[in-house]
Every structure is written in C-alpha cells, then in structure tokens.
Amino acid sequence: MISAVRSLITSNLVKLPSQIHHRALLHTTQTDFKGHSKWQNIQAVKGKNDMIKSQKINYLLKKVRSAVKDGGFDISVNRKLADVQKSFKSEGLPIDTFNGFLKKIKDKPEQVVFFDIIGPAGSFFIVECETDSPKRTEQSLRKYFNKNDGFRMANNSLRNNFAEVGVYEVSEFDKSGKKLDFDTVQEMALELDFDEVIQHVDAEDDEKFFYHLYCSKEKMSTLHARITESTFVLEDVTNKFKANYPIEISDEELNKVVKFDEMICEDEDVKDVYDNVTQMFHRRGLGDLLG
Numbered sequence: 001m002i003s004a005v006r007s008l009i010t011s012n013l014v015k016l017p018s019q020i021h022h023r024a025l026l027h028t029t030q031t032d033f034k035g036h037s038k039w040q041n042i043q044a045v046k047g048k049n050d051m052i053k054s055q056k057i058n059y060l061l062k063k064v065r066s067a068v069k070d071g072g073f074d075i076s077v078n079r080k081l082a083d084v085q086k087s088f089k090s091e092g093l094p095i096d097t098f099n100g101f102l103k104k105i106k107d108k109p110e111q112v113v114f115f116d117i118i119g120p121a122g123s124f125f126i127v128e129c130e131t132d133s134p135k136r137t138e139q140s141l142r143k144y145f146n147k148n149d150g151f152r153m154a155n156n157s158l159r160n161n162f163a164e165v166g167v168y169e170v171s172e173f174d175k176s177g178k179k180l181d182f183d184t185v186q187e188m189a190l191e192l193d194f195d196e197v198i199q200h201v202d203a204e205d206d207e208k209f210f211y212h213l214y215c216s217k218e219k220m221s222t223l224h225a226r227i228t229e230s231t232f233v234l235e236d237v238t239n240k241f242k243a244n245y246p247i248e249i250s251d252e253e254l255n256k257v258v259k260f261d262e263m264i265c266e267d268e269d270v271k272d273v274y275d276n277v278t279q280m281f282h283r284r285g286l287g288d289l290l291g
Contacts, residue, residue: 054266056093058267065105066080068106084098085098116157117141118151119257120149120249121249122249123247123276124161125274126158126241126273126275128271129267138153144263162276163217165214165239166217167213167239168194168215168236169211169238170211172209174232174233175233176231185197185211192213192223193223194223196214198212200212240274243275246277248277248278
C-alpha cells in the first residue's frame with residue numbers, strides 16, 4: 001500500500017524544498033534580547049539577516065544550475081532561468097551574483113561528483129556536488145571536518161549502504177490547469193505504481209505546492225512512459241539515494257550531525273546530501289521513506 005506524508009517544509013529563516021535536497025532545514029525560534037545593549041541587538045539582527053541572504057543566494061544559484069541543465073544559457077528562451085533572474089530582483093539580491101555565476105559555469109563546465117563521509121555514531125553521508133574543481137570542493141568539505149568533531153572521508157565507497165531511487169517532481173496543476181489536492185495525487189500515483197508520495201511547499205510562495213513521487217530505480221523506465229502519458233505535469237526527474245538500514249542516534253550526536261549538515265548545505269557546490277540517520281528523515285519531512 002502506498003504511504004504518503006503531507007510534508008509542509010518550512011523554516012522561519014528561509015523555506016527550502018527537498019530537491020538542492022534534499023536539504024536539512026534551519027528551525028529557529030525568536031530570541032529575547034532583553035538585558036542586551038541596543039548595539040548587540042543590531043549586531044544580532046544583522047547577523048541573522050546576513051545568514052538569510054546567504055541562504056537565499058545559495059538556494060537560487062542551485063536553481064540556476066538546474067535551469068541551465070534543462071534549457072541552456074540563453075535567458076531569452078530559457079523560461080526557468082529567466083524566472084530565477086526575476087527571483088534575484090524581487091528578493092533584492094545582487095544581480096551581479098547571478099550574472100557572475102552564470103558566466104562562471106558557462107566558462108568552466110561543471111561535473112557531478114560524490115563524496116562518501118563517515119560521521120559520529122555510525123552515521124554515513126553521501127554528498128553530491130556539482131563543481132568545476134573536485135579537488136577544491138573536497139578541500140572545502142574537509143574544512144568542515146575541522147569545525148565538527150567525528151567526521152572524516154570514507155576510505156571505501158558507502159554506496160552499498162544505500163539504494164538508488166527515482167524521484168519524479170510534478171506540479172500541483174494537471175495538464176488541463178486543474179489544481180490537484182494531495183488525495184488526488186496520491187490516488188493517481190498509486191494507479192501508476194509509484195511507491196511514495198510527498199507534498200512540499202514551494203520555497204518562494206508558501207501558498208503553492210509540488211509533489212515528489214518515489215519509485216525504485218528498476219521501475220523508472222516503465223513509470224517514465226506512464227507518467228508522461230498521464231495528466232500530471234512533470235517538472236523534473238532525478239535519482240537519489242535512500243538508506244538501506246537507517247539508524248537512530250543520541251540527541252548529542254544528532255546535534256553534531258545537524259550542525260554539519262547545515263554547514264555543508266550552505267556550500268554552493270553541494271547539490272544534495274543523503275544520510276542514514278532516522279531523525280534526519282523526519283527533520284526533512286521524509287519520514288514515510290523509512291517505511
């Protein structure tokens with residue numbers, strides 16, 4: 001029986017979709033600055049705003065990569081790329097950053113590389129990156145080890161601890177323009193023989209949703225034909241990794257994992273992070289994938 005979860009992924013700082021994702025979220029609470037000076041309050045607010053700005057830029061730069069991969073560098077014909085440019089402007093982010101990054105990935109084509117990392121308490125990570133310099137990216141990841149105890153590069157591949165799965169991203173509207181609710185998407189996905197359905201909130205508009213439909217890698221060729229012929233509007237298809245044997249770790253070790261995850265996810269080369277920690281699945285709104 002298909003399992004599903006209404007995963008309303010939001011953050012007080014910045015809403016991140018599970019895809020540049022599969023990303024751990026920053027959950028924050030309001031801070032009471034009573035007893036501190038006005039200057040301390042200003043510093044705290046500025047630091048928080050700078051972090052929000054940095055997260056938004058990194059998120060949008062990852063969307064630039066995806067848009068270019070789908071439609072090329074010509075912004076006049078690539079609608080997705082034009083939409084990202086509009087997002088930079090509407091969010092008040094420096095358009096020079098957008099233009100500079102676009103020029104960089106055009107002049108130096110990037111490649112996808114994976115790094116296998118061992119963390120505390122038997123935690124494993126596969127970090128998927130897009131970079132024009134794998135050596136530079138590896139050095140960058142190693143710097144995070146120095147800031148977080150218990151993490152190191154694995155000597156051997158960790159792939160046998162994970163299964164590769166297919167993820168189909170579909171719009172909340174069908175081909176006729178009709179809005180689809182969660183129950184309808186779940187029923188349609190079941191008929192097509194998908195294994196999981198997860199609903200996500202759009203990162204730029206929390207009134208909009210999109211859906212991820214999961215299946216085993218073996219089913220992808222068959223399901224791709226089916227979903228193309230269906231009334232779903234297919235936005236993206238990717239392969240991701242799912243832990244074969246998820247583990248639970250202590251709160252102390254989980255804090256280390258969360259801190260490390262948040263740090264590497266802010267690296268512009270990092271595209272996705274996969275791990276085997278049960279609590280991280282729930283943190284990302286992916287608890288049903290453990291089933």
